[in-house]
Amino acid sequence: MQLQVNGKTRQVQREDELLLWVLRDELGLTGTHYGCGIGICGSCTVLVDGQVTRSCLTPVASVAGKAVTTLEGLARTGRDGAVTLHPVQQAFVENPLQCGWCLPGHVMSAVALLNANPAPTPEQIDDSAGINLCRCGGYNNVRKAVARAAELKRGGL
Amino acid sequence: MSTLKPNKVLRKKVTRRRVLIGLGTTAGVLVVGVPLALNAGRPALVEYVVENGTGPQEAPFNPDLWFEVTASGITFYAPKMEMGQGIHTALAQIAAEELEVKPEQLTVKQADTARGYAGGTMFTFGSNSVNALYTPLREAAATLRELLREEAARQLGVPAKNLTAAGGQFFIAGRRDTLSYGKVVEGKQGEWTLPDKPARLKARKDFKRIGRAMPRVDFRDKVMGLSSYGYDARVDGMLYGAVARPPRYGATLAAATAGGASAQPGVSKVVIDLKANFAGVVADSRTRARNAVKKLDLRWEGGTNVNQAEIDAQVRAGAGVVVRRRGNVGAALKQGTRIEAEYSTPLVAHAHLEPLAALAQVAPGKNGKIEVWTATQYPQKVMDDIHAALGKDREILLHPTQLGGGFGRKAGQTAAVEATRLSAATGRPVHVGWTREEDLQQAFFRPPSHHILRGSVSSEGRILGVEQFTASGDIIWPASMPEFVKDTIGFDPGGVLGLFMPYDIPAYHVTNRREALPVPTGFWRGLGVFPNTFAVESFADELAHAAKMDPLDFRLNNLPDTEDGQRLRAVLEQAAKRAGWRTPPPAGRARGIACGLDVNTASAQVAEVSVENGQIRVHRMSVAVDPGMVINPQGAKMQAEGSVVMGLSSTLHEVLTVKDGMIESANFDTYPLLTLRETPQIDVDLLESGDTPYGMGEPIIGPVGAAVANAVFALTGKRLRDLPMRL
Numbered sequence: 001m002q003l004q005v006n007g008k009t010r011q012v013q014r015e016d017e018l019l020l021w022v023l024r025d026e027l028g029l030t031g032t033h034y035g036c037g038i039g040i041c042g043s044c045t046v047l048v049d050g051q052v053t054r055s056c057l058t059p060v061a062s063v064a065g066k067a068v069t070t071l072e073g074l075a076r077t078g079r080d081g082a083v084t085l086h087p088v089q090q091a092f093v094e095n096p097l098q099c100g101w102c103l104p105g106h107v108m109s110a111v112a113l114l115n116a117n118p119a120p121t122p123e124q125i126d127d128s129a130g131i132n133l134c135r136c137g138g139y140n141n142v143r144k145a146v147a148r149a150a151e152l153k154r155g156g157l
Numbered sequence: 158m159s160t161l162k163p164n165k166v167l168r169k170k171v172t173r174r175r176v177l178i179g180l181g182t183t184a185g186v187l188v189v190g191v192p193l194a195l196n197a198g199r200p201a202l203v204e205y206v207v208e209n210g211t212g213p214q215e216a217p218f219n220p221d222l223w224f225e226v227t228a229s230g231i232t233f234y235a236p237k238m239e240m241g242q243g244i245h246t247a248l249a250q251i252a253a254e255e256l257e258v259k260p261e262q263l264t265v266k267q268a269d270t271a272r273g274y275a276g277g278t279m280f281t282f283g284s285n286s287v288n289a290l291y292t293p294l295r296e297a298a299a300t301l302r303e304l305l306r307e308e309a310a311r312q313l314g315v316p317a318k319n320l321t322a323a324g325g326q327f328f329i330a331g332r333r334d335t336l337s338y339g340k341v342v343e344g345k346q347g348e349w350t351l352p353d354k355p356a357r358l359k360a361r362k363d364f365k366r367i368g369r370a371m372p373r374v375d376f377r378d379k380v381m382g383l384s385s386y387g388y389d390a391r392v393d394g395m396l397y398g399a400v401a402r403p404p405r406y407g408a409t410l411a412a413a414t415a416g417g418a419s420a421q422p423g424v425s426k427v428v429i430d431l432k433a434n435f436a437g438v439v440a441d442s443r444t445r446a447r448n449a450v451k452k453l454d455l456r457w458e459g460g461t462n463v464n465q466a467e468i469d470a471q472v473r474a475g476a477g478v479v480v481r482r483r484g485n486v487g488a489a490l491k492q493g494t495r496i497e498a499e500y501s502t503p504l505v506a507h508a509h510l511e512p513l514a515a516l517a518q519v520a521p522g523k524n525g526k527i528e529v530w531t532a533t534q535y536p537q538k539v540m541d542d543i544h545a546a547l548g549k550d551r552e553i554l555l556h557p558t559q560l561g562g563g564f565g566r567k568a569g570q571t572a573a574v575e576a577t578r579l580s581a582a583t584g585r586p587v588h589v590g591w592t593r594e595e596d597l598q599q600a601f602f603r604p605p606s607h608h609i610l611r612g613s614v615s616s617e618g619r620i621l622g623v624e625q626f627t628a629s630g631d632i633i634w635p636a637s638m639p640e641f642v643k644d645t646i647g648f649d650p651g652g653v654l655g656l657f658m659p660y661d662i663p664a665y666h667v668t669n670r671r672e673a674l675p676v677p678t679g680f681w682r683g684l685g686v687f688p689n690t691f692a693v694e695s696f697a698d699e700l701a702h703a704a705k706m707d708p709l710d711f712r713l714n715n716l717p718d719t720e721d722g723q724r725l726r727a728v729l730e731q732a733a734k735r736a737g738w739r740t741p742p743p744a745g746r747a748r749g750i751a752c753g754l755d756v757n758t759a760s761a762q763v764a765e766v767s768v769e770n771g772q773i774r775v776h777r778m779s780v781a782v783d784p785g786m787v788i789n790p791q792g793a794k795m796q797a798e799g800s801v802v803m804g805l806s807s808t809l810h811e812v813l814t815v816k817d818g819m820i821e822s823a824n825f826d827t828y829p830l831l832t833l834r835e836t837p838q839i840d841v842d843l844l845e846s847g848d849t850p851y852g853m854g855e856p857i858i859g860p861v862g863a864a865v866a867n868a869v870f871a872l873t874g875k876r877l878r879d880l881p882m883r884l
Contacts, residue, residue: 014442017442017444018444021442021443021444024389025397025442025443028391029382030382030385030386030388030389030391031381031382031383032382033386033388033510033511033561034388034512034590035510035511035512035593036593036824036825037592037593037824038593038824038825038826040824040825040826041510041825043510043511070382071380071381071382072381072382072383074381075381083381085377085380085381089380089381092376092380093372093373093376093377093380094372096372096373096376096379096795097241098240098241098242098243098562098795098799099240099241099509099510099511099559099560099561099562099563100241100375100376100379100380100384100559100561101386101509101510101511101561101562102510103379103380103382104382107380126833126834129833130832130833130834132833133510133825133830133832134510134802134833135508135509135510135562135564135803135830136241136562136795136799136802136803137798137799137800137801137802137803137806137831137836138795138798138799138802139802139832139833139836140798140836140838140839141795141798142833143833
């Protein structure tokens, strides 16, 4: 089957596999992480047609024909090869977490939130980000990063 | 009875003879390394390590610190593991200071067995990385800087004193041109020789980088999904392994056959080794390997059938080894107001979000070379375990990856040994990545603890005497220490961290009891610091109330007039100031305070709590910490915040229970961690008290539980003495 990942069409052999393992093991996109396999921690989060999706619970066959975006698909590479981070990525560089294993959850949730709501309230940020764990305890930097990302995005970065 | 004095560094000075230099393998490359014999951190742990022959050791051919200078820049091979604590950034910052380079001119890579490998030093534990490496790294970097300066002077035909190093180049007095470090290396002909005099270290007042926030060197890659962790390791042609797990701790494989596993789709090999207690499957996908393991025909024997009630009964404070005896406690307890209290903390997990994982590629033949990629805090232990499993004559190339959290659990890496076994049996590279269920159950845990404290206070609010009994499951001892050593010493050194009340107590008697439990227990962030500080700082609060004194004033009143006492006083006063301790809390809330000293770092915290719908809600944590000296304020604050969040998680949620010889929880549905919504405002004030940086990774987790318990008492009058807290 074919899969649309980060704007490219990819051929997939394992049609009976979960999206997470197809991304990681078959396509080599290891930026999407395994953490719990039951959709709680959020380390496996991707966007499917813009919606926050736990890839560890998603059969790959169910996303055929839909656009899958992973952490690797957010930055833009210019003609000169220069990489421009997505505003959410930039905001997390400025307000880092610690080990970073949980980043797919926090980054992809923020991307989806800001696409739907460019000026979220702190309460809305907590609602969106709160579905993801961070064992290193960087939750307050998550809050700061999402607010900062909104600012960067409004500034046209 | 000797008391433990953490963080006394026994370090050989970097002398001229001890700096290794060479031209590298190609022209235009300068390699500088410094072999170090470090003996730092929690000394008892180090003693254990030395005992086992894998500890700090000289590495004459593999310098601990290795810089590579070429025309395109300087690469620093960091001899510590990055698990989120920001150590690569802190070390880069220290190196950049003395090298006089901009941080972006320094590329940081993980030292591995090919570059800069250093067995003992690379063990990343005990909050000691910055403390242990601060001076040696500065000396090495300064030596490199002076080496370059002398060579630059020779090439330019000017005296070395006319050259000023800044931004990775030399400015020449009276001239407008400059010479970059890279050009110096490029233009070098012949042998490098070290300057005659040891390089002078910069004065602290001249620091441009140390003490200021520096962005994490690894985080851009991380937000782009490009950073490679143990679970992410890949090579062409790799297969996936899964391993059978015992249903009870201590069970052994009595019999095993492939059963239906071989016939499962994608399975290339079933590997059974009864002597090694090992049965595993290699398949062309992770899911297929995991499914096939369930079809193995296995007979497990023995092991424990222990249940939680028996563990609770085993970990009871009382008889044990006296670890402190001062004054006449019996007499002291007959005076003043006397109180007694019991506390307990449960078995908990590390729950780092990246489960154990490793990739191994074993070359054919009895002594085929082994290449391993894994996320470990302790690479030498991984190598030793692999040698023990597959033969000690094999060469191992170890590539430590980024760690998705560690917290003590990744001291060693069982998955690396499993991947190596499976690769050796199949001749193919094999990746083993544990499931969350494996990671949570087939682990070792922070042991449960039980504490009984009796104390008396005078009407003037002075502590007269304290009698303290603590029991804990083993922490350091489970790591294969001979029984006679455990018996001789009598207590587990990890269990006494955070054990002693930091106050001036005329009569103080502490008895510690260690228990080898039938469930695996071991290192967890701070070892005894969290359980012990919960007990002693809750009790300090109870003594304050018994004396009818404000808990802050009571602590200040009882701190000794020593350097430690003064540092604790400073952090207590700062945390109280930040929290507005002397002003009434918002309606419906109350505050609690606690402090502690661990690895020479003093910290104090004020928790502000309310109770909403029968649940404890923490609104604010005000943290003051004095780690001696701060390298990177941004990184230090992250460590403090992370410690508070992990401490709150332990305080409010985390508990594991054992049934029929196995942990009952298997995933986050039954083992909830603190969430973002529950995370309070956390204010961190960093205080400095000298020129030596101590630890930031563990001390701050100590006072969290007691600060919350003390606040809940202030609010409700109810004293919560058992974790996790239940109202």
